[in-house]
Amino acid sequence: MNKYDVVVIGAGLGGLTVACQLAQANKKVLLVSSGAGTLLLASGCVDVLGFQPMDSREPIKNPLDKMATFLTENPNHPYTFTGQENMETGLNAFLQLVNRSSLNYQGSVHRNWLLPSGIGAIHPTCLAPLSLANGDLSKGGTMLLVGFKELRDFYPMLVSQNLNEQKLGVQADAVTIDAPAPIGGNMNVTPIELARAFEKADFRREVVKAIKNSKVIKSSGKGYDRFGFPSVLGLNRHAEVLADLEKQLGKTVFEISTLPPSVPGRRLFEGLRQTFLQLAKGRFLMGTKVVDGTIEKGRVTQIRIDTASELKTIKADHYVLATGGIFGGGLQTDLTGKIWEPIFGLPVVSNSDRHTWFADGFLEPQGQPVNQYGVKINAQMNPVDESNQPLSENLYLVGAIIANSDWTRGRAGEGVGLATAAAVIKQISG
Ligand SMILES: Cc1cc2nc3c(=O)[nH]c(=O)nc-3n(C[C@H](O)[C@H](O)[C@H](O)COP(=O)(O)OP(=O)(O)OC[C@H]3O[C@@H](n4cnc5c(N)ncnc54)[C@H](O)[C@@H]3O)c2cc1C
Structure with missing residues (x-):
């Protein structure tokens, strides 16, 4: 059995940035992922907040100017738990990470580029x-x-x-x-x-x-x-x-930007993967599925990964769940309308009536109901149950697995991944 400081599950933008930053902080990290996540579908840009009111056709110039009204209308959005400081910290840490390589990202949380789609x-x-x-x-x-x-x-x-x-x-x-x-x-x-x-x-x-x-x-x-x-x-x-x-x-x-596959998304994935490999004292297991995890007395004690010959047990002090929403595989569904989180069996906020899952258009300003589904968190970024009681003190959630993180709603996309990553780093590194 291997012992790590942190196991990060999922290599979308959320998981990759958390893993790189923890490795930078000298933690022994295992990054384990079944695939490359939605980076290969998305534009490769970091959207923090694009439209407010959400059905406005007028894009926002400075996302922070409109953040308070966005959060009044969306009180359970992950930004409520991360706060503005983690948005700024998360975006700055990302710029510092990616610009180590030749990726050359530009911008800040204080200003939106207005790009042609x-x-x-x-x-x-x-x-x-x-x-x-x-x-x-x-x-x-x-x-x-x-x-x-x-x-x-x-x-x-x-x-x-x-x-x-x-x-x-x-x-x-x-x-x-x-x-x-x-x-x-x-x-x-x-x-x-x-x-x-x-x-x-x-x-x-x-x-x-x-x-x-x-x-x-x-x-x-x-x-x-x-x-x-x-x-x-x-x-x-x-x-x-x-x-x-x-x-x-x-x-x-x-x-x-083009339709998928996204070349800028692929460059970003490769850039972060290389950065992690250069920094890491730990390992990156790509193409490996986490089958299950055990929570005992309010702490995760182990996860098990699928290898060619056996289910292998891995232990760590902290675990980060960055497995995405429906698109990333962090939530599973079936024909009956059931939606579940497959690794730890965490409770999912969802609606089992499949007729309510989708809005008419893909990029509806009010978002896609199905993208709102996910696991509720508290200010420590731990998963909580229906009555907001923490389920595990050493399990932290990042990105689209978190309830109410719909990237189409107000166009708050990868910004959620970076803000939640910053909040989790603070919890783990102190
Ligand atoms: C089509 C599309 C276009 C988008 N365009 C934009 C955009 O232009 N701008 C923007 O800001 N945002 C955009 N987004 C939103 C953004 O991509 C996502 O909100 C965000 O990337 C989610 O990142 P994540 O790290 O939480 O999860 P994901 O990127 O979904 O990654 C999840 C990771 O977990 C892994 N995983 C899942 N289950 C397991 C398991 N059991 N074991 C091991 N690994 C597992 C997956 O393989 C994957 O690596 C777009 C999303 C989509 C779907």
């Missing part, structure tokens, strides 16, 4: 990689949005038309080019494949040539202030790809 809506977000932050719409000016015939889920014309109609002070044009070899002609290309192709200098040279030879460039007169691409500008060598395109085009280059 993959359909030309406004995406208000606090922290973004430089390549996405370069697309900030409040800078105004002219932009040419470039798409690829082979990338079927990104339509630059749709993005430019929607941006222009909103009269945001930007003037956007669009061009769709044929991707050069080896992508050209492959009509089922994913963002990840395009990102790999962009790491080759020949590919980039041909892309720039096709843009410069396009009709829209030849008829544009004095040219464009910025060039926008879908977020496919390299994986491991992203910084080099961005710098080279800016050099060849002579202008600022930015990325726009």
Whole structure:
């Protein structure tokens, strides 16, 4: 049986950041995860609060200005338990962590970037990689949005038309080019494949040539202030790809989020994974499921993981549950409408009538009821029962497993992961 200071379960943004920060604090950490979490679906940005009132079309400029009214309307939101200080601490610690690598995130909790989304809506977000932050719409000016015939889920014309109609002070044009070899002609290309192709200098040279030879460039007169691409500008060598395109085009280059799989999300996952491996005195078990955990006399005494030959018991002083909500696998459901937390059997706030689980649209301003389901916590970040009694003093919850953490409601997404991570670090490290 192994003995760790802390076992962190789940490698979404919540679990990865907690594990890295605890490793930085010299703790012996085991990070164990069945998969890579929702980072590979999300934009790679950290949304703290985008809209308040939630059904407003006007994005918030400074999330902290509207936080009090958001929490009055959502008194059980995880931010109520973390407080503003942990939001600031969590975002600053994240910036310090990711910028150890070449990820280069920009921003702060005091200001939202207003980024173009993959359909030309406004995406208000606090922290973004430089390549996405370069697309900030409040800078105004002219932009040419470039798409690829082979990338079927990104339509630059749709993005430019929607941006222009909103009269945001930007003037956007669009061009769709044929991707050069080896992508050209492959009509089922994913963002990840395009990102790999962009790491080759020949590919980039041909892309720039096709843009410069396009009709829209030849008829544009004095040219464009910025060039926008879908977020496919390299994986491991992203910084080099961005710098080279800016050099060849002579202008600022930015990325726009695509549908999944998310290349910026994958870069972030890889960056944090590498950081943990460099820092850790402990281990990272990826592709490993935690099957169950035991709570005795108000403390977790062990968890068991699934290995090829046996169920292996692991013990630690503290346990962090960062297994996400329905999307991440932290909550399980069945046809009867039952929703449960599969590792510790913690009580879940939910509604067993499946007809109430979903709002009509995916990104409804009031959120998705099913995303609100989760485990209740107290100010120590411990799980509590229906009458708010703590269930385990050495088990802490982070991210989307916490009740009322719906990321679509007010667009408070990864900010929840970072604020709850900061609160848990304080509890464990003192
Ligand atoms: C489609 C989509 C788009 C989004 N876009 C944005 C966005 O643009 N901006 C934003 O800020 N937020 C966005 N979000 C929200 C954000 O991604 C999530 O709220 C947040 O990432 C949740 O992180 P987490 O670490 O709590 O959990 P997750 O990312 O869900 O990770 C859970 C982890 O736990 C692991 N796990 C689960 N069960 C077990 C087990 N039994 N044993 C071991 N490991 C286990 C999983 O493999 C996974 O690694 C989006 C979410 C989705 C679904």
